Amino acid sequence: MKPIKYITAILFSAILFNSCIDLEREDYREIYPENFFLNENDIQLATNALYSSFRPGWQNFYSSDKWGYHVFTEMTTDVLFCTWGWEWDALHLHTWYETKSGGDMSIFYQSYSYYNFLSTARNTIRAIENSSVQDHIKNVYNGEARALRGWMGLYLYDLFGPVPVASDEVLDNPQEKVYLMRLTEEEYDQFMEDNLLKAIEYLPETASARGRITKGAARMILLKYYMIKKNFAKAETLARDLLAMEGRVYELQSNYNSIFSKEGIGNKEIILGIPCNASIEVTSNFWLAHAVPEDYPYPVSTATMWGAYIIPWNFMDKHFTNSNDTRLDGIITSYTNKGGTLVKRGEGNLAAGAYPMKYGVDTEMMGSGMNIDMVVYRFADVLLTLAECINENTGAPTPEAIALVNRIRNRAHTGDLSSDAVSGKQAFNDAILAERGREFYAEGLRRQDLIRHGKYISSAQERTENQTASYKVRFPIPVTFITESKDNIVQNEGYR
Numbered sequence: 001m002k003p004i005k006y007i008t009a010i011l012f013s014a015i016l017f018n019s020c021i022d023l024e025r026e027d028y029r030e031i032y033p034e035n036f037f038l039n040e041n042d043i044q045l046a047t048n049a050l051y052s053s054f055r056p057g058w059q060n061f062y063s064s065d066k067w068g069y070h071v072f073t074e075m076t077t078d079v080l081f082c083t084w085g086w087e088w089d090a091l092h093l094h095t096w097y098e099t100k101s102g103g104d105m106s107i108f109y110q111s112y113s114y115y116n117f118l119s120t121a122r123n124t125i126r127a128i129e130n131s132s133v134q135d136h137i138k139n140v141y142n143g144e145a146r147a148l149r150g151w152m153g154l155y156l157y158d159l160f161g162p163v164p165v166a167s168d169e170v171l172d173n174p175q176e177k178v179y180l181m182r183l184t185e186e187e188y189d190q191f192m193e194d195n196l197l198k199a200i201e202y203l204p205e206t207a208s209a210r211g212r213i214t215k216g217a218a219r220m221i222l223l224k225y226y227m228i229k230k231n232f233a234k235a236e237t238l239a240r241d242l243l244a245m246e247g248r249v250y251e252l253q254s255n256y257n258s259i260f261s262k263e264g265i266g267n268k269e270i271i272l273g274i275p276c277n278a279s280i281e282v283t284s285n286f287w288l289a290h291a292v293p294e295d296y297p298y299p300v301s302t303a304t305m306w307g308a309y310i311i312p313w314n315f316m317d318k319h320f321t322n323s324n325d326t327r328l329d330g331i332i333t334s335y336t337n338k339g340g341t342l343v344k345r346g347e348g349n350l351a352a353g354a355y356p357m358k359y360g361v362d363t364e365m366m367g368s369g370m371n372i373d374m375v376v377y378r379f380a381d382v383l384l385t386l387a388e389c390i391n392e393n394t395g396a397p398t399p400e401a402i403a404l405v406n407r408i409r410n411r412a413h414t415g416d417l418s419s420d421a422v423s424g425k426q427a428f429n430d431a432i433l434a435e436r437g438r439e440f441y442a443e444g445l446r447r448q449d450l451i452r453h454g455k456y457i458s459s460a461q462e463r464t465e466n467q468t469a470s471y472k473v474r475f476p477i478p479v480t481f482i483t484e485s486k487d488n489i490v491q492n493e494g495y496r
Contacts, residue, residue, distance in 0.1 A: 037131040046124050047141045050148045057282035064286040070444025077446040078315050078459045083308045094468035098476035098495040109478040115163040121149035143202030147218040150196040154225050162188040179488040196222040205249050211275035220271050220377045236389035242382045250379040257329050261360035262372050274374040284369030291356050293349040295337040303365040310353030319437045322414045330358050356442040388432050397428035
């Protein structure tokens with residue numbers, strides 16, 4: 001019998017969920033079905049291991065450096081830029097190509113390699129299902145594993161389109177060499193729905209512990225997938241299911257900036273977040289260190305900043321035209337530095353743009369890591385997405401759709417939409433896209449939004465020295481994976 005090699009990830013997850021799990025000192029070098037998945041603790045350990053793939057820290061899938069999904073995707077858009085040059089310029093100017101070497105392609109390589117997670121998660125799901133643990137216990141962990149598999153599936157599709165997914169028959173024979181092909185679009189749709197609809201069925205509405213995935217989070221992941229596919233009919237159904245959870249589970253916070261504050265950790269607007277603990281590097285949130293200039297008088301003497309992430313001034317000028325907008329409170333547009341000198345727009349660190357601080361003050365911040373949770377998806381997104389779906393499905397903005405957008409605007413103190421913004425389908429869509437840019441800056445949603453609205457490439461074409469092209473709505477698959485697959489993996493259209 002072949003061993004199930006879960007141990008490395010399981011041991012790491014014990015660190016990631018350090019206060020929740022006790023491991024006895026046993027020899028777990030080889031784990032077999034007959035000595036694991038025997039009780040709830042075993043199943044929880046295996047499920048925790050899957051969460052570790054979405055950790056923050058450094059060089060991880062949700063880190064605040066160039067490897068983080070929410071960072072490098074935003075860098076390819078109009079909302080974020082890094083002043084360090086090199087691969088950062090390549091991302092912003094779309095100069096990547098399939099045979100290029102360097103930092104930008106290393107990002108794509110690491111991101112594509114996460115398709116192996118889909119197999120790991122599937123093996124975990126199968127082991128949970130075959131466990132003798134009571135159904136009402138194992139179904140929750142089965143739902144979590146399926147939701148996490150769908151979450152990774154969403155990100156992979158967003159970046160590269162369909163990826164290879166090993167069948168159960170292939171997974172049953174790990175020693176046999178099989179060169180997988182990418183799924184078709186229809187097969188990938190089925191893969192996503194098979195995992196996420198079952199997750200929605202199994203998962204509870206509220207998490208048993210901060211950071212564990214829930215019914216609402218699974219709905220949100222599938223909603224995001226439907227929006228990428230422009231399946232607005234199915235998306236509206238899911239968005240309405242999420243809206244029905246308002247009051248009972250979720251709510252729109254009255255103060256925008258409190259969502260991202262230390263005091264606001266676990267607030268009811270957050271549908272999916274990643275717990276952060278700066279005492280462990282792999283669970284630290286390093287956003288502020290990247291998004292606050294070194295000479296900024298951050299009110300914590302033990303904090304270290306080196307800020308290089310900025311929102312270009314042309315984005316600020318286009319989107320933040322209302323000085324009453326409270327979302328500006330999290331953006332550094334001018335400041336008096338540690339030396340007492342006023343730094344204004346166009347000067348010094350503010351020469352090219354404003355700093356997207358976004359997150360609040362962490363009084364316990366030591367060095368560059370902070371303890372404020374990473375926000376992935378929020379209830380505000382449900383409102384704006386539902387408004388967009390209604391507009392698409394009815395062909396015009398309805399009073400309900402307009403009211404949904406105005407809820408977001410009034411929270412930000414920018415007032416109701418103008419009559420021009422609601423004059424027709426396209427005008428309303430444009431207003432929604434602009435509102436999303438203000439509301440979700442630096443949250444990893446801008447690239448999806450621009451692509452869906454057909455403005456990703458045209459926006460990039462406005463940047464001097466850009467090398468964008470229509471096919472760059474998807475990233476290239478690193479050639480190494482194509483070669484290793486014996487050319488069974490086909491490169492994305494437009495790349496050689």
